[in-house]
Amino acid sequence: MSDLTMTIGGEAVQASALFDVFDPATDEVCGQAPDCSSEQLDQAMRAAQAAFPAWSADEQARADALRRASEAIQDAAEELAVTLVREQGKPLADARLEVGGAAARLRFAADLRLEPEVLQDDEQALAVLHRRPLGVIAAISPWNAPLIISMAKVGPALAAGNTVVLKPSPFTPLSTLRLGELLREVFPPGAFNVVSGKDGALGAQMTQHPTPRMVDFTGSINTGKLVAQSAAGDLKRVALELGGNDPAIALADANPGELADRVFWGAFANCGQVCVAIKRLYVPRERYGDWVDALASVATATPVGPGLEEGVRIGPLNNRPQAQHVKQLVDDAIGHGATAAAGGARIDRPGNFFAPTIIAGASDGTAIVDDEQFGPALPVVPYESLDEALAAANATHYGLGGSVWSADPERAAQVAGQLECGTAWINTHKVLAAHIPFVGMKWSGYGGNSGTEGFHEFTASQVLYTQR
Numbered sequence: 001m002s003d004l005t006m007t008i009g010g011e012a013v014q015a016s017a018l019f020d021v022f023d024p025a026t027d028e029v030c031g032q033a034p035d036c037s038s039e040q041l042d043q044a045m046r047a048a049q050a051a052f053p054a055w056s057a058d059e060q061a062r063a064d065a066l067r068r069a070s071e072a073i074q075d076a077a078e079e080l081a082v083t084l085v086r087e088q089g090k091p092l093a094d095a096r097l098e099v100g101g102a103a104a105r106l107r108f109a110a111d112l113r114l115e116p117e118v119l120q121d122d123e124q125a126l127a128v129l130h131r132r133p134l135g136v137i138a139a140i141s142p143w144n145a146p147l148i149i150s151m152a153k154v155g156p157a158l159a160a161g162n163t164v165v166l167k168p169s170p171f172t173p174l175s176t177l178r179l180g181e182l183l184r185e186v187f188p189p190g191a192f193n194v195v196s197g198k199d200g201a202l203g204a205q206m207t208q209h210p211t212p213r214m215v216d217f218t219g220s221i222n223t224g225k226l227v228a229q230s231a232a233g234d235l236k237r238v239a240l241e242l243g244g245n246d247p248a249i250a251l252a253d254a255n256p257g258e259l260a261d262r263v264f265w266g267a268f269a270n271c272g273q274v275c276v277a278i279k280r281l282y283v284p285r286e287r288y289g290d291w292v293d294a295l296a297s298v299a300t301a302t303p304v305g306p307g308l309e310e311g312v313r314i315g316p317l318n319n320r321p322q323a324q325h326v327k328q329l330v331d332d333a334i335g336h337g338a339t340a341a342a343g344g345a346r347i348d349r350p351g352n353f354f355a356p357t358i359i360a361g362a363s364d365g366t367a368i369v370d371d372e373q374f375g376p377a378l379p380v381v382p383y384e385s386l387d388e389a390l391a392a393a394n395a396t397h398y399g400l401g402g403s404v405w406s407a408d409p410e411r412a413a414q415v416a417g418q419l420e421c422g423t424a425w426i427n428t429h430k431v432l433a434a435h436i437p438f439v440g441m442k443w444s445g446y447g448g449n450s451g452t453e454g455f456h457e458f459t460a461s462q463v464l465y466t467q468r
């Protein structure tokens with residue numbers, strides 16, 4: 001995979017320098033990607049700007065193109081899924097789901113319409129709210145789910161009449177570059193551009209660039225703050241989908257034997273590298289041992305290995321810095337007196353494999369509880385009273401998701417409503433959908449992509465007011 005090209009103005013563009021992409025299951029180079037120069041980024045921005053007038057003028061053409069783009073992804077689903085496994089590490093079944101989800105996001109976007117809204121219609125005046133596209137959108141994605149996250153941005157951004165310059169993470173550029181190639185024939189030149197760079201510098205250039213009117217960013221809180229600062233220079237709009245440290249609270253009537261499997265996958269899907277994974281679990285003190293044992297037996301029984309190997313459910317961590325981060329948090333917890341009821345260490349083989357880990361005896365104040373691990377290690381924390389559990393769950397700058405688990409869903413919903421987070425699930429976790437808004441609270445960000453609310457993020461309001 002060394003001949004993948006960027007997509008700029010509908011053309012294949014190669015860079016003078018390439019960078020290596022590593023297969024996290026082997027540590028070996030699995031492809032190379034172009035390192036976009038600043039001239040090439042200018043070229044992409046100019047192409048997107050030039051495509052904007054025609055693209056924004058024809059809603060039906062946009063809907064048709066988005067539908068065809070969704071079909072083009074489906075037609076190439078297996079190739080994209082295998083590329084995704086090679087660069088990202090996730091099991092093939094999960095990669096297939098991600099590719100299907102990416103296609104579904106574009107199909108959903110094809111049906112989005114900018115409906116005018118009558119605000120006043122009386123003898124005094126007619127006031128109508130219209131939503132207008134913004135112009136060029138700079139879209140920046142992380143490495144954990146590059147295709148679906150990118151298409152969750154690109155779909156509604158394009159549907160609203162904007163044009164896009166998309167940048168994937170340097171850890172996982174290959175599947176997105178390939179997707180750009182596949183969609184070259186589908187979108188008019190310049191409407192959808194894909195550029196790649198060897199580090200975050202290209203992202204920073206995009207946020208500083210004078211052309212885009214909005215930056216749609218998904219990634220870590222630290223980078224999100226830099227994006228917000230940088231975009232403030234010329235008051236670009238910003239949508240920030242950032243990190244989380246989601247709490248799950250099991251009520252006393254939640255049965256660990258029945259629920260452990262579901263809770264486990266809420267935390268460990270994609271090797272824990274999900275923004276809305278369960279990242280700390282609060283359970284009643286009297287059921288503590290049962291929860292830890294039940295989760296540890298699921299962890300121990302789960303097949304871990306290369307994503308292309310049959311039967312594997314958890315792959316490697318995507319990259320070395322992330323593997324190092326998870327190891328440090330686990331070592332720190334154990335150094336502070338916690339124990340690993342399952343896992344607890346890297347798996348001794350090439351690649352970034354870490355054993356699914358259940359941490360017992362870590363409390364709030366330990367880094368693995370307070371910070372985002374974004375990896376396969378879940379701390380289980382006992383609580384004495386529900387008030388104490390809620391206070392601990394909310395005592396954080398994070399506010400992405402949370403969940404409450406109980407045999408009594410109504411009571412659980414009352415508790416869930418007290419969590420300070422954008423989505424609070426009951427008896428499940430991390431379920432996301434194109435039609436449901438997904439926005440964080442606090443430092444987990446603002447301005448999402450999903451649902452009607454997310455669609456409207458890509459527009460500016462304009463009121464037409466007619467005096468009568």
Ligand code: NAD
Pocket residue numbers: 140141142143144149167168169170199200201202203204205207218219220221222223224226227240241242243244274275276372374400440445
């Ligand atoms: P990251 O912030 O390191 O990188 C994200 C993207 O930003 C990459 O494309 C990177 O190259 C780019 N970038 C780096 N420096 C930049 C800069 N100065 N300006 C602009 N762009 C820059 O995040 P990551 O490690 O790729 O992703 C993991 C994080 O993303 C986790 O915290 C996770 O929770 C979060 N995340 C959030 C969501 C969500 O929807 N809320 C979804 C997935 C991941």
